[in-house]
Amino acid sequence: SGLVDIYYPRNLSYYTNRFNILYGTSIRRGSKPAIKKVLTMLEVRDLTVKYRTEAEPIRAVENVSFKLNRNEIVGLVGESGCGKSTVGQAILGLLPPNAEIEGEIIFKGDDLLKLSQNELRKKRMEEVAWITQSSMNAFDPVYTVESQLVEAIQEHRDMTKNEAVD
DSSP states (O other): OOOEEEOOOOSHHHHHHHHHHHHSSOOOTTOOOOOOOOOEEEEEEEEEEEEOOSSSOEEEEEEEEEEEETTOOOEEEOOTTSSHHHHHHHHHTOOOTTEEEEEEEEETTEEGGGSOHHHHHHHHHHTOOOOOTTGGGGSOTTSOHHHHHHHHHHHHSOOOHHHHHO
């Protein structure tokens, strides 16, 4: 049990297509493809997250490491309560104040744990996002979807309501 990084390829053509996307070349029988450098988009190294409590710290995630290369998909799979959401929140800097983080979270060469809140906030708006499992439950049924999206855009951009709607 615990947190696992995994994806399930459907068939051999998956590997061929993935190779073509990652390395910008094709595989032909008897040929030696020229391999280009792979761009690592996200690398989590030895991530440990603890939550401070009145009694003692609770270790939610321990020594999680994985890489996500350009055009690659990695799913975080595990039992309920194993730390999947904590990893996602740690990557985006959305953990509660009682969280302690150790390790490195490198996104496009920048260690997200060393960025200021403003720098991290800009990355969240421009470059990275998190879609939760039950994301439709995140909307408040009292307000229109448009008003909630406009609020999120205005929170990150200096825009009027009309500009955000456009």
